[in-house]
Each structure stands twice: as structure tokens, then as C-alpha cells.
Amino acid sequence: DAGSKSGRGALVILEGLDRSGKSSQCARLLSYLEGQGCRAEGWRFPDRGTSVGQMISAYLANESQLDDRTIHLLFSANRWEKRALMESKLLGGTTLIVDRYSYSGVAFSAAKGLDIQWCKAPDVGLIAPDLVIYLDVQPEKAAERGGYGGERYEKIEFQKRVADHYHSLRDSTWKVVDGSLPMETVEEQLRELATNCIQKCQEKPLTNLTW
Ligand code: 2DT
Numbered sequence: 001d002a003g004s005k006s007g008r009g010a011l012v013i014l015e016g017l018d019r020s021g022k023s024s025q026c027a028r029l030l031s032y033l034e035g036q037g038c039r040a041e042g043w044r045f046p047d048r049g050t051s052v053g054q055m056i057s058a059y060l061a062n063e064s065q066l067d068d069r070t071i072h073l074l075f076s077a078n079r080w081e082k083r084a085l086m087e088s089k090l091l092g093g094t095t096l097i098v099d100r101y102s103y104s105g106v107a108f109s110a111a112k113g114l115d116i117q118w119c120k121a122p123d124v125g126l127i128a129p130d131l132v133i134y135l136d137v138q139p140e141k142a143a144e145r146g147g148y149g150g151e152r153y154e155k156i157e158f159q160k161r162v163a164d165h166y167h168s169l170r171d172s173t174w175k176v177v178d179g180s181l182p183m184e185t186v187e188e189q190l191r192e193l194a195t196n197c198i199q200k201c202q203e204k205p206l207t208n209l210t211w
């Protein structure tokens with residue numbers, strides 16, 4: 001069963017544009033897994049609760065200005081400062097459902113024009129996800145969903161470039177889910193993907209992100 005104490009937890013990442021439904025779906029998936037007796041936690045990046053996270057949050061709110069490479073490295077540092085805890089949770093059998101990870105890091109910074117290899121480099125050695133679910137929503141559709149919250153990056157032209165970069169990052173660990181389908185349909189697909197993943201990776205060792 002998905003909640004077996006014997007194996008490690010799974011690292012499941014949700015990625016997608018702003019307003020693609022990631023946060024709602026993460027919450028729904030988490031409560032489903034908990035209801036199944038599976039040990040699971042919901043995480044998100046940026047984690048705005050740390051001191052690095054507070055610098056990121058101020059930048060996103062346009063309360064501070066930072067050089068593009070500097071903010072990129074802060075986003076990466078914000079994952080590095082959580083790596084040890086992430087590893088111990090996973091090895092202890094807790095599944096992590098994570099709203100954004102290194103793919104957001106690369107897609108958003110590359111959309112500003114930074115070199116992709118340069119963007120990938122600082123995240124080498126973070127824990128590699130077992131599953132990346134990309135919620136695929138057209139930038140125009142995402143923008144219609146109650147609009148954006150006014151943070152930096154929440155502009156349609158920018159989101160289109162982010163979408164292109166996400167596209168080029170897709171690899172074998174990715175599952176693309178049509179995020180424009182009804183919420184319940186998306187939810188059902190995520191349940192199935194996550195449950196399969198949790199079962200399959202129980203006996204697999206953790207690996208590091210190499211891109
Ligand atoms: P939320 O709206 O999900 O809080 O994200 N971002 C995120 C980056 O540019 N680099 C990163 O490494 C991460 C994790 C995406 C806030 C914004 O931060 C962007 C949207």
C-alpha cells in the first residue's frame with residue numbers, strides 16, 4: 001500500500017504557469033493521500049518562511065530590486081537550505097508533494113534571457129524528483145482565471161516565454177496533465193499518477209538531480 005512504512009517516500013513535483021491550478025491541486029492531492037493513510041506533506045518553493053525566502057518574497061512583491069543572476073541563485077539557495085530536511089523526510093517514509101522546484105527556477109530565469117545551462121548548474125545535486133506533473137494551461141487561459149495577483153512575472157507575455165522554456169525541460173520523469181480540464185478530472189489523474197509513483201519508488205534509492 002502507498003502508506004507502507006518499509007519504503008521511502010516519493011518526491012512529487014507540480015509545475016506550471018501562474019494560475020495553472022498547482023496550489024489547489026497540491027492541496028487536494030495531499031488530503032487524498034492522507035485520507036488513504038499515506039504519510040505525506042505539502043511543500044512549496046519559494047519557501048518564503050526562511051530569511052532567503054523573505055528576500056525572494058520582497059523581490060516578487062517589487063519591494064526590492066535584485067540583479068537577475070542574484071535572484072536566480074537565491075531561489076536555488078532556498079532549495080539547498082531545505083535539501084537535508086527533504087532527504088530525511090523522504091528516507092523516513094514521508095512523501096512530499098511540492099508546488100514548484102528547479103524547473104520553475106530554470107524556466108522563469110531563462111525567460112529573462114539567462115543562459116539555460118547557467119540556470120541549471122546551481123541545482124545540480126539537489127534531490128531528483130520521482131515524478132514531475134506539469135499542469136498544462138494556455139497562458140491566455142491562465143490569465144483569464146481571475147487574473148494575476150500583481151507579483152513580478154504575472155504578465156502574459158512573460159508567461160508565454162516561461163511556457164516555452166518549460167516545454168524544452170520535459171524529460172522522462174514528466175507527466176503532462178491538461179490543466180484546462182474540469183478540476184475533478186485533473187484531480188483524478190493526479191491521484192493515479194501519484195499513487196503509482198509512491199508504490200514504484202518505495203525500494204528505489206534517492207538520486208540527485210543531474211538534468
Ligand atoms: P508562487 O506564485 O508559486 O509563490 O511563485 N519562481 C519560483 C522562480 O522564478 N524561480 C524559482 O526557483 C521558483 C521556485 C515563479 C512565485 C514566483 O516565483 C517564480 C513564480
Ligand code: MG
Pocket residue numbers: 018151
Ligand atoms: Mg504566483
